[in-house]
Amino acid sequence: MQTYKAPLRDVHFCVHELFDFVSHYRSLPSGSELGMEEVDAVVQAIATFAEDVLAPLNRSGDEEGAHFEAGKVRSPQGFAAAYRQYVEAGWPRLGNPTEYGGETAPYSLKLCVSEFMQAANHSWCMYALLNDGAIKTLLGFAEEALLQRFVPKLVSGEWMGTMCLTEPHCGSDLSQVRTRAEPRGDGSYSVTGTKIFISSGEQDFSENIVHLVLARLPDAAPGTRGISLFAVQKRVADTANSVRCLSIESKMGLKASATCVMAFEGAQGWLVGPPGRGLNAMFVFINKSRLGTAQQAQAHAEGAFQTSLAYAQQRFAGRSPTATEDAGPAALIVHPDIRRMLLIQKAIAEGGRAFVLYCAKWVDLADSADTHARGRAEQRLALLTPIAKGALSEWATEATDLGIQILGGHGYMKEWGLEQRVRDVRITRVYEGTTGIQGMDLLGRKLLGPLREEFVAFTDEILALAVRVERQRSLAGLAAGLVGGVNLWREITDVVGEQSRLDVASVGAAAVDYLMLAGYVCVGYVLAMSALVAQERLEAGDAESAFYRAKIQTAQFFLDKLLPRVHVHGQSIRNGSGSLMGMDEASFGLGV
Amino acid sequence: MQTYKAPLRDVHFCVHELFDFVSHYRSLPSGSELGMEEVDAVVQAIATFAEDVLAPLNRSGDEEGAHFEAGKVRSPQGFAAAYRQYVEAGWPRLGNPTEYGGETAPYSLKLCVSEFMQAANHSWCMYALLNDGAIKTLLGFAEEALLQRFVPKLVSGEWMGTMCLTEPHCGSDLSQVRTRAEPRGDGSYSVTGTKIFISSGEQDFSENIVHLVLARLPDAAPGTRGISLFAVQKRVADTANSVRCLSIESKMGLKASATCVMAFEGAQGWLVGPPGRGLNAMFVFINKSRLGTAQQAQAHAEGAFQTSLAYAQQRFAGRSPTATEDAGPAALIVHPDIRRMLLIQKAIAEGGRAFVLYCAKWVDLADSADTHARGRAEQRLALLTPIAKGALSEWATEATDLGIQILGGHGYMKEWGLEQRVRDVRITRVYEGTTGIQGMDLLGRKLLGPLREEFVAFTDEILALAVRVERQRSLAGLAAGLVGGVNLWREITDVVGEQSRLDVASVGAAAVDYLMLAGYVCVGYVLAMSALVAQERLEAGDAESAFYRAKIQTAQFFLDKLLPRVHVHGQSIRNGSGSLMGMDEASFGLGV
Secondary structure, three states: OOOOOOOHHHHHHHHHHOHHHHHHHOOOOOOOOOOOOHHHHHHHHHHHHHHHHHHHHHHHHHHOEEEEEEEEEEEEEEEEEHHHHHHHHOHHHOOOOOOOOOOOHHHHHHHHHHHHHHHHHHHHHHHHHOHHHHHHHHHHHHHHHHHHHHHHHHHHEEEEEEOOOOOOOOOOOOOHHOOEEEOOOOEEEEEEHHHHEHHHHOOOOOOOOEEEEEEEEEOOOOEEEEEEEEEEEEEEEOEEOEEEEEOOOOOOOOOOOEEEEEEEEEEEEEEEEEOOOHHHHHHHHHHHHHHHHHHHHHHHHHHHHHHHHHHHOEEEEOOOOOOOOOOOOOOOHHHHHHHHHHHHHHHHHHHHHHHHHHHHHHHOOOOOOHHHHHHHHHHHHHHHHHHHHHHHHHHHHHHHHHHHHHHHHHHHHHHHOOHHHHHHHHHHOOOOHHHHHHHHHHHHHHHHHOOOHHHHHHHHHHHHHHHHHOOOOHHHHHHHHHHHHHHHHHHHHHHHHHHHHHOOOOHHHHHHHHHHHHHHHHHHHHHHHHHHHHHHHHOOOOOHHHHHHHHHHHHHHHHHHHHHHHHHHHHHHHHHHHHHHHHOOHOOOOOO | OOOHHHHHHHHHHHHHHHHHHHHHHHOOOOOOOOHHHHHHHHHHHHHHHHHHHHHHHHHHHHHHOOEOOOEEEEEOOHHHHHHHHHHOHHHHHHOOOOOOOOEOOOOOOHHHHHHHHHOOOOHHHHOOEEEEEEEHHHHOOOOOOHHHHHHHHHHHOOOOOOOOOEOOOOOOOOOHHHOEEOOOOOOOOOEEEEEEEEEEEOOOOEEEEEEEEEEEEOOOOOOOEEEEEEEEEEEEEEEEEEEEEEEOOEEEOOOOEEEEEEEEEEEEEEEOOOOOOOHHHHHHHHHHHHHHHHHHHHHHHHHHHHHHHHHHHHHHHHHHOOOOOOOOOOOOHHHHHHHHHHHHHHHHHHHHHHHHHHHHHHHHHHHOOOOOHHHHHHHHHHHHHHHHHHHHHHHHHHHHHHHHHHHOHHEHHHHHHHHHHHHHHHHHHHOOOHHHHHHHHHHHHOOOOOHHHHHHHHHHHHHHHHHHHHHOHHHHHHHHHHHHHHHHHHHHHHHHHHHHOOOOOOHHHHHHHEEEEEEEEHHHHHHHHHHHHHHHHHHOOOOOHHHHHHHHHHHHHHHHHHHHHHHHHHHHHOOOOOHHHHOHHHHHOOEE
């Protein structure tokens, strides 16, 4: 009973009306001549592929799961065939360098359409959409010989890449990586160790796999500075390399995706980038994946909203609050509490989309040839990426979960696909760094450190928008709410700065609250921006007034019902770390 | 890797130190001579049963699931045998009337120990723990002949009861019930209709099943006033009745529990209570189940806390914030954000336990023979039950979900059992009435109506406790926080009262925020009460000082990090229903 339609109207709004991608592409230092029709053609094509090919495989993939037998992974019925279709259409080439067989397109366009695929079938994307990160990492760090060996095959989609970080004893803390790499004397290395949680570590989509593996050279320093990056093929020429999939995990969700335990047993690999710089190289991949994860989460919010809305329109229960005593049952959507939940989903789906695409414009600049533009954009992305990844993954959990609540008992059943969304989206708060890790990155590593100036610039930008919003009298409340949020964000940043001078635990104690507070302000920003554009269209007498009114109403809902949460996060931070750190470790378990 | 230990120390704290059940039992108008040793013996026995028999079946039950074949349900391996053990120990008799074979015990004692079983194996409890509600409903409404027919078999556990409310087209809105009951002329009725979501509608635990079924007599009024209650046996004497299980549901969680679609095809049944009063009778069952559901949720919070704590103590990652740069990785529990999540779980598990047992004392009074005490207690329970059910089920979702977050990628895997807790607990926010329904019941039906006086009495009681807490100088902050919460609760009650005079949507718009606000104050109340008792023990020089200090610290954590959430709920309510109701129904979906 679940269906998925690519939200083309709202994507059009973001791409053309809100962010004007076509002008942005023209102004990119790297240059891009993509016109409106070309952009819309890509959007429409991927939308159709997602709706017609990927969405129908989503539930069957969950039910069937990935198979593992004798070291081989078999993906669920239809998955590999869908990938062949994807490759044949040439889509993996999009946004990759032409010298390796790619087709020019800014990252933002690619991200714009990947929402449809993520919403339609998250598990399938776990196989199909990892290559871009691998390619970018190789382009940034590998020598030409390696580029020639790997990149054309990855660009075409014939081969696929993985990222191999986690080991049984260490995940978030990569300083504990134990996998070893020993020089073979022929320029290659023997890689030995066990990696876990490797998405598509083994699969039946591609003829070969390029594993990007964190490992230590014999003379490596301890900690993260001793970690190097290696590219390890599944097959070298026609010979199987010494890398095996030992098992796949039994998980809460993403059951169609093979999450592999990989054994590297003296596998031949090649060093990517300088020794000891493996984590820097891998972070190219990770940062790309973090924004992608933000989008996966947002895509689930959209998918959950669509199913919930369809149900709320067709299911009848309870009298409308405005009806007379003897009125019959009304559609669920008349009830205020159902609307509250639908609007949370809608605000997260639309606000999240606008926020992700706002970030994507900065990625385009960071990818560009202009060093100055690039530096600036990298700073901005360093600030925004943990916020987008952390906050959107948290909200998407809320949005999908509310889908179950809107459907009641029926939401708990497999039939409507909402419980699958809850299970699938859950990993977005964990992989590519938990919300706690994102919070520490944002607050501890960046805002209390080198990004303070960029933070001021970004919040100034928000305040400038607020001034424009305020000029539209009907949006003055929105402007005031946004300004309140920004001011609180600045104030709390100072509060934690003060706390951290006296209390080493304060940053960790504040991290998640701080990240969420920032998230509300950021999404408030893009929603206010959307409301301003919508108001301008309404004043220009645009015929599509219902769409634009709904945009403004969604922003107003966010202001009334979600933005106030910043105050709880602020208060929680002000209350400090005392009640977290005071309890003895041994006392936690004394109730048993 | 999951283990469960009954939290005996904290239960002892609640039963003896916080609520002094033994004195309470002595003072009950219905009289109960249970001493400390007898209470502790029951607690210990059920704790052992839950730990040794039920907990080991929890994961295997989830993996295997309930089976359905040719109209028969087979429960997972070991489930029915565990029930035989439970029956042979005589535990179903506990708390049921001696004239039907029961053994005297106040409800609170029974609820106190059912936490262990719910935490150990929620699915198993879905079969085993429904009888008390069925018995209570029959005792309240059925004629003596029916009581004689059903109650002794239900009390002994030989037969089991179900509640059959939901139909394919209606769940929360029972006014739409279509199942018919026609008189057969022999005092019995022919019941015809389809019921869905019937837990244990068919099973292999008991030789017979008594379905309590909502249906309409031929001349029934429309709406809920036309609904009557019927008891329909699976087998009448030795003959199969015309009631069949058509299928069982495929669900997010509780996979070991059979959720049945039941077809009543002219099944012979008996009227329970007067015609048209079916909902009143069923609400005896429902209210009992609502407090039980609150406990199921709390039990999951405890279970998730135990697993998360074990992991946080044994897994090493990241430096302690107080360590030097070159320190090695420390146990997760040193990290502030991990502590934040563990303490949320702990506060919900312990605060929830105290709140449920506080409610249970009122149930004892409501069950008593004294009419005055009963009326008062019923009022108090009418106020507290939706809060306990709604808020605890919401928090338990948060607490179990944080378990996944604490374990990171490992939490997403089946191995540790946390993802199962998330899936299992999710239904507690839905069945026995969604959180929205609880909020409307609390606010719309009760606090803006007949229970206003009881609300004042209850909040006065909290304020009186705050005065006592404040006298302990070290707890003054706790008292002030509690008073702030109570005052906000009162104020917001007036705000909604005002809004509702002008805006019919305001109550529905406020319902869930209101319920959650009330929940924080209620749990703040019992945690402050706990802190006061703990402080008194510390001052008396009790040797177990770490336990009591942790009690106070948990209350302080709740005050610092969770209680501030009341302000968001308050602000959201103040912002009214405008941004929920303004959007046209057709505009919600315009983004597609």
